[in-house]
Amino acid sequence: MGSRPSTIIAGGGRDRKDMDADVVVRAQGGDQAAFAQLATEGGRRMNALAVGILRDRDLAEDAVQQALLSIWKDLPQLRDPARYESWSYKLLVRSCYAEARKRKRRMVEIVGAAEREPVAGDEIRSVADRDQLERGFARLSLDHRAVVVMHHYLDMPLEAVASALGIPAGTARSRFHRAMASLRAALEADDRPPRPPTGRVTNPEPQGVEG
Amino acid sequence: MSQRDPDLRIDDWLREELDAVPEPTRALSMALDAAAVTPQRRGRLFRLRELLGYEPATVALGSARHPEVVLTPGSPAQVQAGSLPQRRALAATPLLSATVGALAVLGVVAWLAFGAGGPLHEAGPAAVGTVTPEQPMRPLDAPGPGRVIMVDADRGHFATIGGAVSAARSGDRIEIHPGTYEAEVAITEDIALVGVGARETIVVRAPSAGPDEGSPDQQRLIFTLLESDATLQGFTVRGAFNGTAIKVVGGSPQLLDLSIDPEGEMDAGSPTTPRESLELGGGSTATVRDTQMTSLSSVIEGAAPLLERVTFEQGCLLVEGAGTAPTVRDATFRDSGCPGFSISVAQGASATLTANHIYSPPDQSGIRVANEGTQVSVSGTDITGGREGILATAGAEIDVKRSQVDEAEIGVRIVDADASLQLNRLERNRTGLQVSGDSYLETLDNDICDNDRNLDLRDGALVPRSQNRVCAEGDAGAAVENGD
DSSP, rough: OOOOOOOOOOOGGOOOOOOOOOHHHHTTTTTTHHHHHHHHHHHHHHHHHHHHSSHHHHHHHHHHHHHHHHHHHHHOOOOOOGGGGHHHHHHHHHHHHHHHHHHOOOOOOTTTTTGSSSOOOHHHHHHHHHHHHHHHHHHHOOOHHHHIIIIIIIOOOOOHHHHTTTTTHHHHHHHHHHHHHHHHHHHHHSSSOOOOOOOOOOOOOOOOOOO | OOOOHHHHHHHHHHHHHTTTOOOHHHHHHHHHHHHOOOOHHHHEEEHHHHHHHOOGGSOOOOOOSOOOOOOOOTTTTOOOOOOOHHHHHHHHHHTTOOOOOHHHHHHHHHHHHHOEETTSSSSSSOOSBOOOOOOOOOOOOSSSSTTTTEEEETTSSSSHHHHHHOOOTTTTTEESSSSEEEEEEOSSSOEEEEESSOOGEEEEEEEOTTTOOTTTTEEEEEEEEEEEEEEESSSSSEEOOOOOOEEESSSSOOOEEEEEEEEESSTTTTSSOOEEEEEEEOOOEEEEEEEEEESOOEEEESOOEEEEEEEEEEEEEEEESSOOEEEESEEEEESSOSSSEEEEETTOOEEEEHHHHHHHHOOEEEEESSSTTOOOEEESSSEESSSSSEETTTEEEEESSSSSEEEESSSEEESSSSEESSEEEEEESEEEEEEEESEEEESSSSSSSSSSSSEEEEETTTEEOOEEOSSSSTTOOOOOOOOO
């Protein structure tokens, strides 16, 4: 895998701030203003994570809403205020899963892609990339999208992603590996000239395995 | 055509897409409204909302256990006796018609608030209707810290567990003296039910079948703990018919030093429907410790309990559904009587299995992990015998560390699943490690030795990183590599 671009502002784009542990502690004690600060400062990033996972802005906002309610409810049980951010992401991912289960409606593409103006020249490349990536990303499972967004967009190391998701580091790596392989394949499919489809030879299903 | 690194193109695209996502104004507004609820009330309000399925803002204030709820004379709250299914049906009636939220709450609370049951010499379930709570045989202390309520057929405050539970309030301790009691009790208070004496001498079982409840298929619950932090300790719960001995919905109860066993022999002809010793759900974070379960399955769905030093004799554990995340530590599973496994984690559940001991019959899997979204961490566990020590399949993810599998047909079998194996010993199995299908495997520092066949890596599986010791067959020190 290639190195990540160094020019990107670290930490999920435009509004990255480290949460102040003092604010978390005050919110744990029931300080509504402190909670409002946490919710407001982290809200857009949470929404971006949820949109990345769910690919549906309405569902994403429902998930953020539920996550914020859970945060408010469970905040007193958070032992280490310094871990607020990853803890909040964990609750958010859980809410995303719940929303996805609750409303099994067709996932829609992120609003915006279809509204862009046509471009010419070198930019055709990026438009084609975008189309391929959108399709490739939509095909990923929620689990895989969560890892990709947290690692690539929120700039969390995979170990931190694993911790936030409550999964082993090896699992986070395997999800990331699979997701990136799938996205790269989506790009490469567009880079290559068309060719006849080839079948993949696989072993027959082993006997005795239960699903 | 652009030759930029694909990963950079992916990164650029993702940032562009997600930077365009706006503030979640509706979610923020709702959350900030919620913050206006006082911290003291918020947990209970949310729990109640989850129970009822609608916003608790419609609920009036009152009552000891649920301050948000008013109990009104003449309301369905007076329904308090009869079998649990009967009470549940009655309580559900206003819920079904739930046009008026408060009435539905009253129905639920009627079910939450009272228990029933009695010793063997009593008649069957009492009639349903407006019933006066069981009166104590001798005066009770006024409710207060440390109050003790004694259950004993002759010299207790109550001869029945149901009577004692009905009279108890949070903080009370109910002491159950030796004897055999019938009970079908719903507990909502944070009370302690403690056996006084050897747990084998204190037996709590479901009520005898009434004239309409004689079918062996009748579902019975002995203890239902609903949003309670109660403690059950030091007695035997004997399952009857095909019911559940202890059902936990929400709360953080403690189940300590219990023995849960079936009434009589298991149904010889229906091995696929074992009766349940435990059913944990509703977001419960229960603790189950130093408890033995015999010939019964336990089900965890939608809960995150801790099971510690629990012994399953001829029983098994099913962990199912997203949002389910138990920790099972230092448990022993012997001769599973369930079809196919000792522990099954599936349908999006996650589980942490630490320092467990599993002894499997030849046709069983020790640990079976299945379905996408299912994620299991196994460490410090030893598994002996069985068809597979560990089977991960159908898109599941498993992480196995510092564990040992021996004398199985296949030590670890990965089929269409992702796995990470580190510092394990797979020895004396027919096949040590088998990976096939669309699988992804990370292995590091495993000893895969003295198996009839150490490795069976089939096409399609990815094993990108390996520094394993594969012994015998002249292969000592060989690494497993078939590319990334």
